[in-house]
Amino acid sequence: MSSLEAYQSDFITTCLSNGILKFGSFTLKSGRTSPYFFNAGDLSTGELVLMTARAYASAIIASGVQFDMLFGPAYKGIPLVAATALILQSEHSINVPFAFDRKEAKTHGEGGNIIGAPFRGRVLVLDDVITGGTSIRHSIELIRKAGDCAQFAGVVVSLDRQEKGKGEKSAIQEVESEEGVKVFSVIGMNDIIKYLEETRNGQENIIKQMMEYRNVYGFASLTAKQLEQVAPKTSSCSEASYMEECATSDVASERLTEAIEQHNTIANESAAIIAWQLNESLEYRYNINHFSNDQKKHNPGQGTRCMANSEFIVGYVSAHEDLRGEATVDLGGNLSDEEKDSVLDLVLDDSHTYDVAFWFYDTQCTDSVKNQVRKGGMGGLDAFMQQCVGGPTPQKIYEYFDLLVDVL
Structure with a gap:
């Protein structure tokens, strides 16, 4: 059995101990009853943001994706992009500019709705999760408005639920198919199952529920x-x-x-x-x-x-x-x-x-x-x-x- 990367294990362990990742019975917006729930909105302390940024930085490097700058869509993407840029510089010697947006354009001062570096080169988007894909498509549109000087390089998210949407593709698969780029994740549902199998500790029933859920709603993909x-x-x-x-x-x-x-x-x-x-x-x-x-x-x-x-x-x-x-x-x-x-x-x-x-x-x-x-x-x-x-x-x-x- 192949093991998780250290940053993935650390991320899951921290999310579990802080109630960000929970097991039980949860009704999702889709109406499905899920045996697990991940709430990125609870990543709300300096320690948790630091841990998350380190995980994002490690996932970016592991993916091999080529990029020239980072972008974080408002609002949850803002602390993610700032903290990840800091970790890339301080711990990996990768110094890249970053930017984020406002929900509403500013009409005074410097104006506009983009804060930080102007879009240039290959822009890698950082977000918490992809559900309907609305936030990512908005980010792509902002990058395209910059013209030929900027290109959409891909997306990094904290969790890929690796399950089908209302159709045969998930929101992540739709973005990948429509835009011709990859969506990378720190962890996916399969990683959570693997973590449970490796740690066990009397969690056989949770593993069984997770695997049953995956068999019904999951999709398989291969890197x-x-x-x-x-x-x-x-x-x-x-x-x-x-x-x-x-x-x-x-x-x-x-x-x-x-x-x-x-x-x-x-x-x-x-x-x-x-x-x-x-x-x-x-x-x-x-x-x-x-x-x-x-x-x-x-x-x-x-x-x-x-x-x-x-x-x-x-x-x-x-x-x-x-x-x-x-x-x-x-x-x-x-x-x-x-x-x-x-x-x-x-x-x-x-x-x-x-x-x-x-x-x-x-x-x-x-x-x-x-x-x-x-x-x-x-x-x-x-x-x-x-x-x-x-x-x-x-x-x-x-x-x-x-x-x-x-x-x-």
Whole structure:
């Protein structure tokens, strides 16, 4: 099991001891009954603001996001941006300007509604949480009004609840999708669960409630760092036999998250599908089967990250109108080896190569199998591999699955 970063553990510990993070039964604005509640408004002493700023600074550095200045939207973002800028300078030797806004523009003195440094370069926004996304969209609009001299670099928040909104995406996912940038967080719901599992102390019932809530409302996502923890070979393609087929963690994690969102799979389902892919593709080294029956011989039409047989590749293409239009063969006919390869060529790009396995799960697995997978555990994984994919579950898939469940 991968451990939390020290700043994450410290942040959760402090939030729990000060009643900022609570467990129980809470009715959210969405109407959902949540087993936990996080109130950033209670970060209201000098000690707590200092702790929070240190956590934000550490999260910013860990993310690797490139930025030239910080911006904190009124009101909760104001102490966050000032304190974080101070910590970046005093403890990390990173000196950057910062700014914040007024709710109403000042009509006298210097005027305007922006206080601090003018927007320049890549602007990283700091906020407490993202719920509806209104505050973040307002910040983005302010940055855009500065013209070409400033660009929106991303957002850092204290907590990502990692759950769906009213639609299939959360407010955070909508911001990422619409603006093409990442939203980073100090902690997420999965981190809270991991913290509880690592500390225990008679909290098994709370862990059970948190995991049940995640299974109903949570969405799974995968970062490049998390994928490398599970599959270390994805860190580089330097030793790949087929460079054009190899994918590193930054590309694969983004496409896998897109597939998870599109197919609405929960963590247990996503873990099973990705574990299957990692095993078949040797950690995304291949998307064509070059080694059929232990021979270095290509098996016509078989490939993508799960090494699906040609009949399923044809089925995938047939199910997608855009791909059907590109096919130059009769998809319903008896295809030659060369024609099978031509169909496979249609789905080897990044937009489809990871998606085939998720489509396979959606369309080829029975509801009974899916229900077992959703319940979790190795029994669900075995049901997927043995009753849907076909054949015994390789030991390596068990290992991948166990690690993926931990990070998703």
